[in-house]
């Protein structure tokens with residue numbers, strides 16, 4: 001499969017936080033008509049609709065995904081559609097069915113249609129409370145306590161199996177929390193690190209659902225897009241893992257994020273009211289060792305906490321601010 005090139009791309013979960021920006025980045029790179037966005041229930045943005053083809057499909061139904069792959073002569077899929085950690089804990093049965101059902105269907109389509117390449121995101125949620133939490137290694141204990149994390153561990157194993165057994169060139173990253181300014185995330189444990197910016201700009205107040213001292217690994221969207229596309233474009237000889245790669249951007253506590261935002265919004269006030277998501281956050285790593293991704297295919301993030309905060313405040317205050325910042 002390594003001699004194939006990526007020309008016609010399908011992005012599932014295209015209305016989501018990552019999908020909406022990744023689709024636009026791929027359209028800029030490969031041409032608007034070569035990147036098909038697929039959503040399900042959520043309304044697509046005007047930008048997504050006007051910048052290239054858009055379709056809706058329920059990916060737990062293999063036939064509807066297959067129809068799109070044939071209609072657009074797809075050779076590459078970025079399969080981002082999933083239920084995240086917090087929503088997954090409210091309905092674990094649905095999280096299993098959607099996350100595993102859709103991944104299995106997409107892997108089967110990749111095998112049958114001999115697709116050139118497939119991207120599927122894993123997550124820091126593969127780790128659990130017995131995993132070392134500081135500089136979490138690539139190879140370590142994978143015993144998550146969330147259904148979302150369980151679908152990510154099972155998904156990594158399934159991806160690796162399809163590579164070994166059927167030669168499907170599937171590639172994956174263990175995304176940390178992703179911070180972005182275009183589309184809000186939905187249903188994740190790391191969502192506070194995005195919501196806080198919107199509330200700081202609009203209301204100068206935020207009630208954070210994790211404790212002030214909660215430290216999690218995060219990444220700014222431009223780095224997330226760079227990591228994803230770089231991995232997918234890397235020469236096959238440089239991609240030795242087909243389960244998933246650790247990748248890191250930055251790590252900070254909720255309190256450190258508040259202090260950074262206050263440099264731009266001095267009257268911003270954050271209160272802390274931890275809910276059920278605190279236990280999920282406490283079971284995840286605080287920082288990630290991504291040295292393998294750096295060594296094998298040249299991963300290196302561009303943004304730290306200060307750069308990311310400056311950029312987020314600038315973008316959001318243009319859109320939502322009162323011109324005071």
Ligand code: AKB
Nearest residue numbers: 084085123188189190
């Ligand atoms: C979540 O919080 O569920 C996601 C993730 C870290 O995978 N953002």
